[in-house]
Amino acid sequence: MDEAALRFWLAQASGDAGLRITALTRLSGGAIQQNWALDVEVLGTPQRWVLRTDAPAVLAVSHTRPQEFALLRAAREAGVTVPEPLYLCEDAAVLGRPFFVMARIEGIAAPHRVVKDATLGGGREACVAALGRELARIHAIRPPRADLAFLGDPPADAALAAIASLRGRLDAAGTPRPVLEWGLRALERKAPAPVPPVLCHNDFRTGNIMLNAQGVAAVLDWEFAGWGDPHADLGWFCAKCWRFGQVAQEAGGIGSRAAFLAGYGLPVDSARLPWWELLATIRWAVIAADQAARHLSGQERSLELALTGHMVPELEWDVLAMAEAL
Amino acid sequence: MQEKPDAADLLATAREVVLAELLPALPPEKAVAARMVAAAIALALRQSAAPPMTDARDLAMLAGEIRTGLHDPGTESHAEVAGFLRDHARARAAVSAPKALG
Known part of the structure; x- marks a missing residue:
């Protein structure tokens, strides 16, 4: 990280030529993006920011930092609890790749703590109800939106598009996975009819939501957002694979599904949720296999990525049961 | 015949050292890495003991x-x-x- 180049750029962006960087440290987590805790003094006032940029090995499926910045702005305008987006640098000459700066929010996102620590989130049922409300605000963002033009046209049929996308990723990975194909085929046979598209976060789950003692501190990780079926986000949040061992708490391992859906408030076709939960389980299995492939290929040697690959058989075991029950 | 202890014994013994001796001595931010090492060893042990696929x-x-x-x-x-x-x-x-x- 070229701190001098960063300081110079931030000084221009903030309009304070004397801006000082007082601390800059890499934050853990973020397999796809790099996050840096950035403390500065602007016009004599200490500010606590996060600098977000791409990791060396970027997944082609995720948005660029400028696109993520636009999504954060749209979400904030819609009343979603997100860190305030501050400055965007699209000039790769400054740090070698684009980056943006946002407010640093204090809170806990680590999933195993979030599901076990009842002091977080302002009460378990209140927390999932609040998360339901956050999701409803995200889903209130509807196409067309000039500021989100990079998302492209909404899919004519989000369910079939999701199946096609996962098959494409399986083909690209090259490892035959008949169990996942079995699940995808079951989904294809029972695909729900399309509904009007909304903005889907596409990674709204425990681990990507920061909580504090009062409630939701921030909805994070917008890099997969896109137009789609709102039930996709509901299913992703409720899928068993994102409950982090607290299987009885169907809403993200935190609280009840009923409280979550009550908070969501918008009409939900609950018959669609098992379909999207199976899709979620297959999608996570495909991502997990891809993460292991990054380790195996030498692109990014990592024990965490290696162990993630070993989640696939368990997910496949769940896929068979869910496909049977669909 | 290979000298003993064998791979399974060595891995199981190494895992015990990670969990019982290293983990308590590590700073909290390294605990996850130590647990991942223990998990990887346990997984490798199960794989070596599993019937060939x-x-x-x-x-x-x-x-x-x-x-x-x-x-x-x-x-x-x-x-x-x-x-x-x-x-x-x-x-x-x-x-x-x-x-x-x-």
Whole structure:
């Protein structure tokens, strides 16, 4: 990280030529993006920011930092609890790749703590109800939106598009996975009819939501957002694979599904949720296999990525049961 | 004959050192890494003790057949393929995540 180049750029962006960087440290987590805790003094006032940029090995499926910045702005305008987006640098000459700066929010996102620590989130049922409300605000963002033009046209049929996308990723990975194909085929046979598209976060789950003692501190990780079926986000949040061992708490391992859906408030076709939960389980299995492939290929040697690959058989075991029950 | 202790014994002993001696002495931010090392050793141990996996089928061909609907419910092969997939998933989960099998 070229701190001098960063300081110079931030000084221009903030309009304070004397801006000082007082601390800059890499934050853990973020397999796809790099996050840096950035403390500065602007016009004599200490500010606590996060600098977000791409990791060396970027997944082609995720948005660029400028696109993520636009999504954060749209979400904030819609009343979603997100860190305030501050400055965007699209000039790769400054740090070698684009980056943006946002407010640093204090809170806990680590999933195993979030599901076990009842002091977080302002009460378990209140927390999932609040998360339901956050999701409803995200889903209130509807196409067309000039500021989100990079998302492209909404899919004519989000369910079939999701199946096609996962098959494409399986083909690209090259490892035959008949169990996942079995699940995808079951989904294809029972695909729900399309509904009007909304903005889907596409990674709204425990681990990507920061909580504090009062409630939701921030909805994070917008890099997969896109137009789609709102039930996709509901299913992703409720899928068993994102409950982090607290299987009885169907809403993200935190609280009840009923409280979550009550908070969501918008009409939900609950018959669609098992379909999207199976899709979620297959999608996570495909991502997990891809993460292991990054380790195996030498692109990014990592024990965490290696162990993630070993989640696939368990997910496949769940896929068979869910496909049977669909 | 190889000198003893063998790979399984060494791995199990190393795992005990990680969990009992290293983990308590590490700063909190390194605890996750230590637990991952212990998990990887446990997984490698299970894999070395598991019966060799011989894929009785051409998995690429089977995957393609499933995608085109050749083994859909109502076909003659459906139950047999479902049974094979259960065995295929169970055998791998027994190594990768035995707790998931209950």
